[in-house]
Amino acid sequence: MDAKVIVVGGGTSGMMAAISAAENGADVILVEKNKTLGRKLLVTGNGRCNVTNNRDKEEIIAHIPGNGRFLYSAFAQYDNYDIMDFFRSNGVALKEEDHGRMFPTTDKSRTILETLITIMDRLEIKVYTDAPVETVLYENGEVKGVQLKDGRTLTAPCVVLSVGGKAMPRTGSTGDGYKWAKKAGHTIKELYPTESPITSDEKFIQDRTLQGLSLRDINLSVLNKKGKKVISHQMDMIFTHFGISGPAVLRCSMFVHQTMKRDKTDSVSVSIDALPQFTAHDLTQQLQKLQKDDGGKAVKNALKGLVPERYLLFGLNRLNIDESTPMKQLTAQQLEDICLYLKDFRLEANGTLPIEKAFVTGGGVSTKEVNPKTMESKLTKGLYFSGEFLDYNGYTGGYNITGAFITGRIAGQHAALAALEQ
Incomplete structure (x- = not known):
């Protein structure tokens, strides 16, 4: 022996x-x-x-x-x-x-x-x-x-x-x-890969529109096919050339795999709440107050500071709102749309990077x-x-x-x- x-x-x-x-x-x-x-x-x-x-x-x-x-x-x-x-x-x-x-x-x-x-x-x-x-x-x-x-x-x-x-x-x-x-x-x-960056075929990801943009202390959620939250994590994230990464993303990654498997789907929705410190109601009130107090300012300037400018402009573009429009000219629906974008921006995830690129094996x-x-x-x-x-x-x-x-x-x-x- x-x-x-x-x-x-x-x-x-x-x-x-x-x-x-x-x-x-x-x-x-x-x-x-x-x-x-x-x-x-x-x-x-x-x-x-x-x-x-x-x-x-x-x-x-x-x-x-x-x-x-x-x-x-x-x-x-x-x-x-x-x-x-x-x-x-x-x-x-x-x-x-x-x-x-x-x-x-x-x-x-x-x-x-x-x-x-x-x-x-x-x-x-x-x-x-x-x-x-x-x-x-x-x-x-x-x-x-x-x-x-x-x-x-x-x-x-x-x-x-x-x-x-x-x-x-x-x-x-x-x-x-x-x-x-x-x-x-x-x-x-x-x-399966866990603690792995999440991939997406969304056009704005493929076009690298937001590549390199970091969002601090956001709340990221993985949603099942009924739109219910499977998991949420409040940490930082970053947009990449293939999808999203960063601490919040790594923590959600295993749930992307599990949800796709459970729901028998090729993709799952991921929701980004860029301002988790506000409820949707509070944020709507804040936007209405800005409209009242800073109505003459362009939307881009009035909302500056809420989220990184690049992320804000991307959202306004998606909502077909001209960044130079004075705040006071926004309709109630447009304010609601901005609020929804900041609180619940969704992208379709189609998986994660392969197990060889993950930090941990599931x-x-x-x-x-x-x-x-x-x-x-x-x-x-x-x-x-x-x-x-x-x-x-x-x-x-x-x-x-x-x-x-x-x-x-x-x-x-x-x-x-x-x-x-x-």
Whole structure:
């Protein structure tokens, strides 16, 4: 036997799984196909590594809209506060930024990666880099080890698969692990891009009329075929040459896919409320007041400051209102039309950029076939899963990485305990 626990995948979740298994007394081998560890970790948080989020468990799970409830049992054993304690006790100072996001004070992902590598060295974890796995070995419903592409076989009674999804393939996440999970009898829930820019065939998008225009603190909603809101997020967004992007858009992206699938349609409506601080009634009153107080001003000048000028002029053009028309000459209907444009501008979305261009993979190993308390396969003894490989996904802002650390921690711990029992 080469080790008690083999961890496949040297990313966020895999490194934490290896550390956890070693801290629980197991001899551990970590196998990584890239030449270096933590490639995706290095690019998270724009290279600053948003290690977790300083919110309570309920709120974090609410920010993991794709199957977050699966993580309740894991959170009961190890949570985001434990992640913070883990790094602080290993000499990493953390700071909190907006929306509870926690970063190393160095503002460098490398700080987090080097800390994890230092801990693995201290725990004498054997690390094989540039060592892609050919297959995982099973026998009589139990895991036996892994076979590397160079022909070497590594044996262990417990194997943790922390191989990531298919998003950001340049970091090594190319979906290799799904076939190994299928070989063990697991169902792979349909993969789809999440935290991905949204695409649209609207003429003004194709013409790049608004390309590069940012809107601050807007409310973006995805609507189903009955016109009901499926999800709304109030954050920033930007128009692009293929559609829309930015934080609010990334958070809505998985719901575009789900709604198109549920409604069996080729597109869904997305609504932009550029002034969420006003109700439609309040905004109408404000426009009427402007008409009364600044009636002599051209519409363009009277409404300046409400939204970026480019967005305002685009709207006036769509409504066939000349920008130089004096405010006082606008009809009640035209005021209502302006209000509707500012509060509920709709565009048709036809999907998102492909999974390879997304930040996060939706879908993966069915959580119904995984023990939520241990992350062990219900189908194959000694096989454990962690991280994005599983069918759960969260928003950016420290939520996915929290899931990766926690599932890695739990998988590694229980794999070690099971291996040592044998």
